[in-house]
Amino acid sequence: METEIAGWLSVVFRFIHVIAAIMWIGNSLLFTWMEINLIAAQPDEEKRGKLGHLDMLHGGGVFHLEKRLIDPAKIPVPLHWFMWQSYTTWISGALLLVSVFYIHGGAALLNADSQDLQGWGAIGLSVAGILGWWAVYDTIWRSKLKELPKIAIPLTLILLMGAAFLFNQWFNGRALYLQIGAMLGTSMSANVFIHIIRNQKKFMASLAEGKAHDMKYGKAAKTRSLHNHYITFPVLFMMLSAHFPQVTSAAQKVPILAVIILALMCVKHLMNVRTKFRYWAVSIFGTFIVACLLIAGLLAVPSSTSATSDPAVEAGAKLFVSQGCAACHQEGSAQLGPSLQGVFGKKEELADGTTVQVDEAYLRQSIREPQAKVVKGFAAAMPPYAHLSEKEVDELVAYLKSL
Numbered sequence: 146m147e148t149e150i151a152g153w154l155s156v157v158f159r160f161i162h163v164i165a166a167i168m169w170i171g172n173s174l175l176f177t178w179m180e181i182n183l184i185a186a187q188p189d190e191e192k193r194g195k196l197g198h199l200d201m202l203h204g205g206g207v208f209h210l211e212k213r214l215i216d217p218a219k220i221p222v223p224l225h226w227f228m229w230q231s232y233t234t235w236i237s238g239a240l241l242l243v244s245v246f247y248i249h250g251g252a253a254l255l256n257a258d259s260q261d262l263q264g265w266g267a268i269g270l271s272v273a274g275i276l277g278w279w280a281v282y283d284t285i286w287r288s289k290l291k292e293l294p295k296i297a298i299p300l301t302l303i304l305l306m307g308a309a310f311l312f313n314q315w316f317n318g319r320a321l322y323l324q325i326g327a328m329l330g331t332s333m334s335a336n337v338f339i340h341i342i343r344n345q346k347k348f349m350a351s352l353a354e355g356k357a358h359d360m361k362y363g364k365a366a367k368t369r370s371l372h373n374h375y376i377t378f379p380v381l382f383m384m385l386s387a388h389f390p391q392v393t394s395a396a397q398k399v400p401i402l403a404v405i406i407l408a409l410m411c412v413k414h415l416m417n418v419r420t421k422f423r424y425w426a427v428s429i430f431g432t433f434i435v436a437c438l439l440i441a442g443l444l445a446v447p448s449s450t451s452a453t454s455d456p457a458v459e460a461g462a463k464l465f466v467s468q469g470c471a472a473c474h475q476e477g478s479a480q481l482g483p484s485l486q487g488v489f490g491k492k493e494e495l496a497d498g499t500t501v502q503v504d505e506a507y508l509r510q511s512i513r514e515p516q517a518k519v520v521k522g523f524a525a526a527m528p529p530y531a532h533l534s535e536k537e538v539d540e541l542v543a544y545l546k547s548l
Contacts, residue, residue: 247271
């Protein structure tokens with residue numbers, strides 16, 4: 146019953162999270178696009194408080210956008226604020242993290258080799274990483290380094306990847322990518338709550354007192370907003386990473402993550418400068434090609450144990466990823482399919498109430514006819530792999546026996 150409730154809560158939290166995230170990221174992309182494409186005001190217009198304007202065709206009509214300083218005597222009503230999309234995304238994401246990974250003592254976070262860290266320790270490490278990352282990131286960008294972005298940006302990314310290497314010691318691939326995504330998502334939402342909205346409240350309070358519109362608060366808010374804008378693509382990838390087992394199950398998953406983050410940030414930047422850089426489209430395509438080549442190279446790098454491993458086991462490990470098995474039987478997580486860690490030789494209870502010894506015959510039948518003997522507690526959703534050759538089935542069985 147507890148598992149069913151957690152499952153339904155996960156559905157609710159995931160739906161809310163996706164809707165809120167779409168609204169939040171959509172706002173970030175649109176407002177930054179408008180800022181970049183804003184036509185600067187003429188000197189006489191600036192004297193009247195106008196900063197720029199933009200006309201947009203949409204829905205059969207023209208929208209006229211004007212960015213301006215606010216006259217304390219004419220504060221517009223209603224004045225729309227954008228913050229609840231961010232807060233809802235973070236809160237629903239935190240609840241989702243609990244209902245999917247922290248439930249049952251955090252076992253779903255760990256990889257199979259994490260003998261020195263238990264589930265509750267993994268939860269503590271995860272929470273500490275999320276809160277600690279915000280403290281590190283915010284400290285860097287509050288310091289004098291914020292005036293030296295050519296130093297602050299690489300430093301921030303290096304520390305982020307250092308955290309990824311640390312978590313990789315204990316977390317499985319799926320949990321690792323979502324952990325880094327949660328850390329970045331938390332910093333984004335904290336930027337909204339602590340810097341963007343707070344600075345906007347400061348200059349609105351000043352306006353209410355009849356003082357002139359102070360742009361220093363707007364500049365501080367805009368800096369953090371731009372940070373959020375540039376990491377939207379990487380965070381989206383990491384939030385969807387459960388669908389990419391080829392990446393999350395790779396031996397070199399952390400360097401691959403670094404390539405993905407850098408490439409997606411470069412793509413976002415090239416999209417932003419397209420009106421000033423004529424080769425932006427070619428550069429995006431080039432970035433994509435280079436990133437794909439780097440990831441392909443990293444995927445080809447053998448694991449640290451490959452030199453002493455059975456070739457059949459290595460081939461089976463590659464098949465396990467390429468055939469999509471890892472998507473449901475991801476190491477350390479049994480959300481969609483039963484855990485296969487140490488499965489060979491175990492006794493499994495089936496949906497019909499009988500038990501079965503997991504031997505080679507059972508593994509082969511489960512690959513060829515997965516609906517014949519379904520493990521209790523899981524849906525009969527696995528497709529048959531009739532297209533695999535006998536050699537490939539042998540390799541998969543060898544790999545499963547080695548887990």
